[in-house]
Amino acid sequence: MNNATTIQDRQLTITRLLDAPRSLVFKVWTQPEHFSRWLGPKDFTTIGCQMNVQVGGMYRACIRSPEGTDYWMQGIYREIIEPERIVFTFAWEDENSQPKHETLVTVTFEEQGNKTLMTFQQAIFESIESRDSHNTGWSECFDRLATYLTAF
Template identity: 45%
Template structure:
């Protein structure tokens, strides 16, 4: 197994900016998705490790370590493993929880030595729209435009996986 790399590499032919409008000012990332599921179920997919392991991370990544204390002030620590076996660690604290409409947490990316190279805040807003859910992800205070672009690439794939998981699993998620 490889040690963590400092950055997630792009695959050949892929660009970090799936939608250039997603990066608003170089330090803020905003992504949206519509999901064919009630927001309670989408919120549950974000807050239960048994669901997170099925969709968290970019395409073809796994989540071999998913430690989560889901409560206000609680911490999480995840390891995303890339197809080449490199580990990408992220951790943070839940700073705001309003089920099932909003979730805010700090986002600290670690390098191979455990040093933080990305320190941001992620806000998830879920809006009920006629039995469907509009998801808005906002990640703020990136140190560089490059970090923002890297996260746009990863979050786009991650959210696509979430949409697929929730829509495929709606009957299996607790109602």
């Protein structure tokens, strides 16, 4: 079996049309009190979330699985263009709070009337399996995000 993959194979793109104005979608991505409410796959809870949303600022968050396992993530904001675009690094932490493999995430927000077309891109994963795992996790996050936005 050939394990070689192309760079394109190790990129993830998810697009969602959200029933909320762009300014609100941007807000819930950039304020910890909102971000922590929808971060994590289905049935996960956010138990910690720190965000310094500015170029060069760091974020760190922890999500807890239904079984009680904690997953810490961290990264640095590379670009913030309100309310259009957020670019940041993403890495899971090891047991010593050190970042593991780092990817780059770009999220864009495009007005579609009173709705927002959100495009999420993350790359470059170590493997197709890692990409697919993130696809599942982020897709469930975005389901939670869509539900959370209905509260406004």
